Amino acid sequence: MENSSARNMWGDFLDAHLEFAFEDAPKVMHFGDNERDADLGVDLIIKNLKKATSFSLLGLQHRKEPLPKIGAFIVLTDWSGKAKCIVRTTAVKLKPFFSITKEYAQLDGLGDKSLEHWKKFHWDYFSRELAPFNRVPRDSMIVVCVGFEKVYG
Numbered sequence: 238m239e240n241s242s243a244r245n246m247w248g249d250f251l252d253a254h255l256e257f258a259f260e261d262a263p264k265v266m267h268f269g270d271n272e273r274d275a276d277l278g279v280d281l282i283i284k285n286l287k288k289a290t291s292f293s294l295l296g297l298q299h300r301k302e303p304l305p306k307i308g309a310f311i312v313l314t315d316w317s318g319k320a321k322c323i324v325r326t327t328a329v330k331l332k333p334f335f336s337i338t339k340e341y342a343q344l345d346g347l348g349d350k351s352l353e354h355w356k357k358f359h360w361d362y363f364s365r366e367l368a369p370f371n372r373v374p375r376d377s378m379i380v381v382c383v384g385f386e387k388v389y390g
Contacts (some may be wrong), residue, residue, distance in 0.1 A: 240265050243312040246320040250389040263323065264312035270365055272316035278347075279313050279321045282387055287346030293363045294331060294379040299370045305329050305383045322390025329383055334359075335376040344384065 243265040251258055268278035268290060283286035297304065298326040309326045334356075342355035363374040 238262050238265060238312075240312075240314065240318055240320065242318065242320040243314060245309075246312055246390065247325060250323050252342070253389075257310070260310060261309055263312050265312045265314060265320070267314045267316055267318075270362065274362075275314075275316040279315055281346045282313060282324065283385065283390060287344075288386065289341060289344035289346070289384045290384065291337075291345065291359055292381040293366060293374065294381050295370075295372055296366045297381065299367075299372070304381060310388070311385070312335055320370060320390075323388050324385040325388050327384045327386055329381065331379050333376070334374065334378050334380050337380060337382070341382060 238247065243263075247263060267275040269275045278290070292305075292324060305326050307326050307329055311324050311326070312320050313322050313324060314320050337352065337355065339352040342352045343350045343362060345355055347358055348354035359380070360374055363378070
C-alpha cells in the first residue's frame with residue numbers, strides 16, 4: 238500500500254481485529270471524480286448515511302478494473318488521499334440503470350436520497366466517466382450496485 242495514511246489506518250484496524258490479519262491488502266480509493274463529491278461521499282459514510290455506491294460496468298471494463306468482491310475491504314480517502322474510514326463490501330448486484338429503485342437510492346445516501354436525485358447525479362457522473370472512451374450512458378447500461386458496511390473510522 239503506497240498511501241501511508243491508508244497503511245496506518247489498515248494497521249490500526251488489524252490491531253483491533255486480528256481475525257483479519259491474513260486478508261489481502263485492501264483497495265485504497267476515493268469516490269467520484271472531483272473533490273466535492275469525494276469528500277462528501279466519505280463524510281456521509283462516516284456519519285452512517287451512505288451504505289452503497291455505484292459504478293458503471295462499462296467504465297470498469299474500459300479501465301480494466303475487476304468487479305468489487307463481497308467481503309473485500311476498502312480504505313476510503315478524501316480527495317487529498319487522507320484515509321478516513323474502512324468499509325467492507327456486503328453486496329454486489331448488476332442492474333440496468335432504468336431498474337434502480339428508490340430503496341437503493343436511499344442506501345446511496347446522496348442529496349435528498351430520492352431516486353430522481355440519484356439518477357441525475359449518476360447520469361452526469363457516468364457521462365464524464367465514459368467520455369474518454371467515446372461512450373455515453375444509456376438507460377439500459379449496467380450499473381454495478383455495491384453495498385457495504387463501515388467497519389472502522
